[in-house]
Amino acid sequence: MSAHQTSSPAAEAGDPPPVPEATRPVRARRLPPLRRGLLVPAALPIAVGLWIASLPRVNVDAMGDLGLLQVLPVTYFAALGLLAVGFLAVLREPRVRQPWAAGYVLALITVIHATPSALYPALRYAWAWKHVAVVDAMLRHDGAVPHSGTLDIYNQWPGFFQLNAAVLRVTGLHSVLGFASWYPLLANLLLVGPLLLLYRSVTTDRRLVWGGVWLYFSVSWVGQDYFSPQAFAHLLYVTVLALVLRRLADRRRAAAAGTPSARRPGAFVLVVVLIAAIVCSHQLTPLMLITTLLLLAIPRRNRRVVLPVLGVAVGLTFLWDSTVARPYVSTHLSDLIGALATPDRNATSGLAGLGSAAPGQVFASWVDRSLTATVFLLALVAVVRHRWVRRTGLPLMLLAPLVMLPSNNYGGEMIFRVYLFALPAAAFLVATLLVPPWPHRRWRAYASGLVAAVLLGGLLFGYYAKENMNRFTAEEAAATRFVTSVAPPGSRIVSVTSSLPGGELGYDTHERLVLAQDPLDQRRLLLTDPLAVLQSTMDDPRITGPTYVILTRAQEAESRLTGVFPVGTVGSVRAALDTSTLFQRLYDGPDAAVYRYIGPGARPSPPGSVQP
Template sequence: MGKLQTLTNGRMTSFTSAVARRPGTAAGERRPSGPTAARQWTARLLLPVALVLWLLSLRHVHLAGMRDYGLLQVLPVLFWVALGLLVLGFCLLLSDRRTAGGWFAGYVLGLIAVIHATPTLLYPTLRYSWAWKHVAVTDAVIRHQGDVPHAGKLAIYNQWPGFFDLNAFFLQATGLHSALGYATWTPPVFNAVLLAPLLLLYRTVTRDRRLIWGAAWIYYSCSWVGQDYFAPQAFAFLLFVTVMALVMGQLPTSVLHRSGDAHYIRTGDTRAADIPTGRWPVGRFVLVMVLAAVIISSHPLTPLMLISALVVLSFPRRNRRVVLPVLAGTTLLAVVWDATVARPYIADNLNDFMGSLLKPDTNVVSGLAALGTAAPGHVVVAWVDRGLSAAVFVLAALAFLARPWVRRTSLALLVVAPLPVLAANAYGGEMIFRAYLFALPAASLLIAVLLLERGSRPRLQVLAACPVLLALLGGLMFGYYGKESSNYFTKDEVAAARFVAATSPPGSTVVSLTSAVPGLYLRYDDNPMVEFDQQDIEDRRRLVKDPVKGLEGFLPDASPQQPAYIILSRAQAADLYQTGVLPADTVQRMESALSKNPDYIPVFRTKDAVVYRYQGTKS
């Protein structure tokens, strides 16, 4: 009996010791030592301090001072101090393997708030002209109870109406008057919602909290493209990441990396409970197909990115049992949609599509050209954008080379998946930026693995990673804030556009130099639009040479019953100065020429905008 008791006590002692050695178990969890406790409390204190300083800094921002560098040159020092404290606190969290996920979530959500809620809190009106355009489309869908007639170049939204139909349904169900009421908050809300599928995607590869939250932090520190406003592409991208997370979770290489298990990390050894069966649960497969259908009905580009990603994921034989059913279903849905609902647009643009396939080099560089006459600061911002994008791909490639276990995952495949679409079409000069955006979620986890995977000296490793995280975030601020002088609109500019929408008879032509006019498309189904930055080079040259004669060529049918309205505004002048598509003084020269011509009557004037009416040449 004594021997049995001794043996039992020995086993219990060994078991207790083993439990004590396991990190994160309640029974064996030891209180942090003095330096570790100090770091924990410092990190917990820095988050609320940084957020308070950020909110205080927004009280002293003079938006009228924005020029070459947008918000960068008007944000006070206190804002940058708050941002630096966020980075420091997050690095302190990374240095402690016992950090709870809630604190990581707090810091990432804090970063989202600082980056994406700052313009929302500072600006008196909705930011970005394309967001205004999408609000106008939603309102038109409600007015017409579906397809919008006489939509002109915005008829494309009749072929991909999913996003607008959902918003129209939401507005009618809630009794709200317009999407303008919530569109202002789309960037911070969208990015906060996107965090959930990002985390789901990263958890299909690793269970290490530091890598998962580090990847999320890196994503938001590098997502400078700005496709997060009230737009169908933002909605479709959110669904794209969700679909990728669900597909990745079914792959046989799911969860190859675990925190605190050196053998598992080194060999990628899988366990029976962690190996997916390779068969889709019916409910999950139906969910994926529903999400794919919504993507296909909402945006023309994202389905191509989704199909490209699925094709690339199907290259490894081990993935095909999971990926091929989704690929087949998505392709079938896309073909059916394009052959029916989207057929008018595709038929009209088929020659352009086929021509783009023969010019892959032009497609790749199209978004990087025409900077020769841009503002000096705008050129700097463009080069910082490119440098940040290049750094992301270089760091992801280094992770692929330096961390062997990631080669057994599908992360690298997701990074290169947008490249075929990039070579196939220029997408109005934006394809290279869209390809970067779709590659960024997977690239962010690769960078996190490179910088943050625990080694023999983890604290020194985090110390070395902190400047890299700070540099990436600095690059984002240039790309995301550097063009705000033309993205920001005053109340006077909004009033000018609303005046035109409220007083112009149906059939009136609305003219602007650029699209940087809030509410320019409020009645786009009634009033045709002319934007000179979208006209060919000869038309623009005639306008620069003689503003009155350059205008008249676009207004041959103007009459008292259907006059033309010319809107000139502060944001258009800022847009021209930044991009150089027309000389920077074109707004001033137009204003001077029209004010001297009796055929052009000023009908609205404020400090930031003026509207002229033209109803034909007086006899």
Template sequence: MTGRRRAASLGKIEEGTGPARPRATDGAPPDTPEQAHASPPPESSRLRRAGPGVWTACVVLPASVSLWLMSLRDVRLDAMGDLGLLQALPVLFWIALGLLVLGFCVAAAARRTAHSCFALYVLTLIAMIHATPPMVEQELRYSWAWKHVAVVDAMLRHDGEVPNAGGFDIYNQWPGFFQFNALILRATGLESPLGYAMWAQVLANVLMLGPLLVIYRSITTDRRLVWGAVWIYYSCSWVGQDYFAPQAFTFLLCACVIALVVRQLPSSRLPRPGPAGGGWPRGRFVLVIVIEAAIASSHQLTPLMLISALLLLSLPRRNRRVALPALAGAVVLTAAWNATVARRYVSANLDSFVDALTRPEANIWSGLSRLGDAAPSQVMVSWIDRGLSGGVFLLAALALMTRRWTRRTPLLPLVLFPLPLALVNAYGGEMIFRAYMFALPAAAFLIAALLMPQGRRLPARMPVVAVLLAAMLGSLLFGYYSKEAMNRFSAQEVAATRYVTTQTPPGSVIISVTFAAPGLEMHYDRHERAEITQEGLQAKRLLAKDPLTGLEPLLRRAGDKPAYVILNRAQYADVHLNGEMPPGFMSRLETDLARSPDFTPVHRSDDAVVYRFAPPSEGSRG
């Protein structure tokens, strides 16, 4: 074969199934610059020559989007039960989602599918999963998102640090995320982040697409493999830490640092501008340091995750000129922040952290054993989530065994780096889930390498791949939507909380059963808060036996000020789904409050009621 024919042959391989490989059976990326960086034909040219598979995928996508948008008109939020939004979505929604999975599989099986087609499918998947709740619900979902809105509001009102913070004190020590949002509000003239916080999950997942693509395209130029990994990531990311929160912000930043490092490693298959002997271009390294500083100032856990990732990436000698400078920057910035701004929190919790080091098995088990009192539906959902997580790691391990070329990439350390932290700290029972979240980007690529090997035709195996992708996505939706009955709030619930936080005398005590009420922390400096499920075991037993008698210690905290009890629909759902109080407790409490002459309803709607406590000795005192 002549040199010209050989070059043409390589061009066809690049155009159709990804980069040429010296060993077709190994699935490895190209090992020579000529193979790795052969210029693909323009996307417009590929579309003109597209086969029936590509055209089918291009037709299925708008049909799926149309059906999804039509289905949103028939969502019945009042139909939500133990499985949340899953029970409220109409059949048309599931047809649209099934069509989307089918269309993506057709696109992946075709040889000439363009990047733009894959990108549209992934963006549609993000929209269907994450834009559906804000499009059908009236208010910001999830009580912790409301709390973070309250922190931003407090920092704006007090021009920086939150005074008399109480439970907010930790946010004074890691204020980066909140100060960033305060800066946005000052720059835009908005009064509150409530408007855009509703769309935080959509935005966080769209932005995450950037670092994912940088990581994956640093390992291979195969379009199908890159976008297959992206699709699998979004189909398996069930942990739900992408709402309006510091952890979502810093997770995205952490992924950006890892992407920049992986892009610069010697194993990268893409051209790397910079020093001839390797290392960092000056501007790019400055960007890494700036991002690391933002991470160190915004969250307690994420800097440690980043340090662990960079440490493992620096173990191979060939990576050290890139990984060690980034690692040193992360260590110095995190240590400096924890020794100065966050010193008070670190000192107060140092003993518990050291104690956790000696109980690695308890740290892992703490996140897996809290099912005893939950509703049967939530036990089932929890096992589905665990099955999805276990399946992800099992498929990733199988890929490492059967796709030998993946062992020459940074994927293995990027899957393993969260494990040390999962062993040394429980992080309130959430560490095992956070470890899964940080390991997922690399695990998703490994799964894609297993299911969609480079240089092989897929039509014969696509039915199996389609079933696996559908199973992943279905499992994700169980984890994501099953608690929607307690995570979503109606306008009436928001009005009740706004009343009790703004229209009641300063110094009052606001009592709720759980935290599932929108904005209880707003104007935190006006009131004291009491949450029944956060009381001690003895107090909860007394409340379960006699709700009014059990309330007395909480009411006494108000002194000569009034006390208010707020009950709302989401709290009913929270108690039922999580089982932190006995069955029927909420109904008994509301019945006893309604019958007692000491409690007066001062705000009532279909979804919420607020009772004011007026002791007999005070009569009708206002």
């Protein structure tokens, strides 16, 4: 029998058993120093103080191939280490004090996810800027955005953007930029509640509950917590599953006690509302939810609870995809069907293309893969080792995202999304191996702490290693605002790579072109004759306005880190434009430059007349 399990009538009925705080009498003895209660209240404020003291010492301009990892001072890592030691001390107490456990978890989230927001002068990550532009456009048009081009997909899944537009209307704010920078911190803090509800539906052991929550935030490296529909929908996804498992646990406990289960129509209405919000906000999350509910409905004892929720998810998804999202679904249906015929490429699409990346990025990528494989492996070991775990819905929640892996490559990101959706179950399963019961031998606690520390170190590589291309300087943001403000309707804005802070602002009036997304022959020509490639972009009859080229520090960093272009490509393009009479430089700085195509024989206007 597992140390986290006791025999009970509820266990015979298939319900995960309650776990007592102690499984056997404990002989009176003097507690070792770690259990005297001094470390728990002291480590937390000291760690937070060390983190705060480390922030002014970070020189983000010195980042290299490993991003923030290269510039964070030793006090930052000391803060993380002290948090880990303090949390271990919380779990080693005879009775877990939940306020302290919550404090350490919240501090861990803050130290990891608030650091970039506190250090950078502008919103990080180009995709977050894109979503800011969508909210801005929907706010201006009071709904769907006309002439949205490749971003029309957001008109068909607008829930997240319309919600933020409503927040702006209510608050009177002009842009979501003010809180989008802190969205990673907010998204992770909000996840704590659903995770607690989910894990408390499985066990009453506070060590396992809080250990699972700690491990979730220690290994969630994929970075899908930025200002995005995915982060919003994932929060709702975890909440729906937590409510379903809570209802299953209530029914089984009532059955074991021989009493009728109380009906909670309000909870079901809440589930319906959450599913509706998921369906109208994101393409992939409803499919992941349906797959998970299908697997949870396999055990007969679950069907009375799961099948109604599954019916709602299938019905709302079908209704939305056949009406509002029909243009996208009908256009890409052949691609979706074709992806089903190539499961091998779908499963490995996110692992290729590292041959010419920076050495630090290659190393970080292998750390990410090792961390992912380790988490899945430990979770599978937990399923095999603990029979009581197999009677919960967690193994099915772990398996469900893997079913989606061969179905579509999702732009090369499916393997990362699978890890994201499997992580709530995987983190708890790993906790059943690493969180020892009370009482326990000290060496086991230290061994578990060492493994947890290694996992946390892996998270830092995955979450921080690409920051040199994800962060933007104030000058880069200013240059982009300048070009999007002066570009008249019908213009085209060209960049070498997609790392641009706000290139999509006003996307309903101008077109965005990223040279890194051109065909291979065009990308090769850019290396030898950049002016020929840029002039070829002027021949598009759809472009009725002028063409602007914006080159930034982050684009060069992306070329170096990912290998999409050789090192120095952005500098070469900038040098070619500086010597060409076909382009006029409108904005010039060490981190950004903006050029306008004026054509042969044109007379450039004085630089001062167009400088911001």
